[in-house]
Amino acid sequence: MSCREPLPVEVLVDYFAGDLSNTESERIDLHLLSCAECSAGAGALAPLLAALYQHVPYVLSAAGLHALECRKLRIASSVVPADARTLVPFPDDADLLVIKLKAPLTQVAQLDCELRTLDGHPILALTDVPFDAQEGSVQIACQRHFLELYGPSEFKVTLFRIDEDAPRVPIAEYTLRHV
């Protein structure tokens, strides 16, 4: 039996993203519980969207950190002054380590962030990352599986100020050792 009112994918994305009114969202809840065809379509999409919800970006905005705190993750944090060389241990009882890099950011409109090994091999190049200009900080989110991927190692993080029609300018560099 085919559905008389099939739900378009765009509506399903709005539904899973929480962008519908409560009334509309409940209408779709009920429709998906009663309609085999639409629930099969939504079932193909839902695991990806649920995984996106749990996907932690490399650099966190204040809203992103708040969202993780609300999900009751065990978050350890470490504050690193500009141009410091320091150890950033990942505590055994933490799910996530947030490294707060301090830098002079009040005049910055856009910021890039690069991670390299000590001998200069690129690890990650992140463009247009979120930062707190007033507080002067960038929050790097280190996940436990990074240790498996990259091993306990020393690496450099460089922040670049981006201005329109001008070469990017490094504004702070950090040497971090993960254990």
Added chain:
Amino acid sequence: MRASVCYGWDVSSVHDLTDEELARRIAAGGAAARDSEAETELCHRFGPRVRLYGLRHLRDEDAARDLAQQALLVVLEAIRAGRLESPDRLAAFLFGACRNLALTMRRGARRAIVEYEGEPTVAPAEPGVDRRRLATCFDGLPRREQKILTMSFHEERPIGEIADALKLTAVNARVIRHRAIARLRTCVEGGA
């Protein structure tokens, strides 16, 4: 101990029943003479749908499965006991059960799954998304698409707020989000 599972029965004879007919058949058996075939079909039919509800409202595969298990048990008990007054409103009844259980689970009172002997259980979900594959595919998206997905799903910000932050219209932000999800889906499923 699990004694029976949704996917372990021959459900061919009940497969063609409507939801209402299925509920009536379970009610006719009652609690004393359970109609395992019909109960298994109900579980088979509604398990994935309730799990979907759980994914939307609890955002976690394990929690969604717990919700499905508990909600179906609530519904089966109600039907057996004759508490489902209108069998044609089975989905609405299930919706009420899901909403109440999800609310309880969101408050942190997630109960351990209790699997009673003789009760149908929800079949395990298909393997979820490979998180590392997702991360690789996500990193390959244009930066603006990454931002919109992060703000939508990770930060749970409404589309209007995202559009304002990125100096887009809400319609445009939705289109970009939709395109990003399509790209990500193709990549995660092994396409590009």
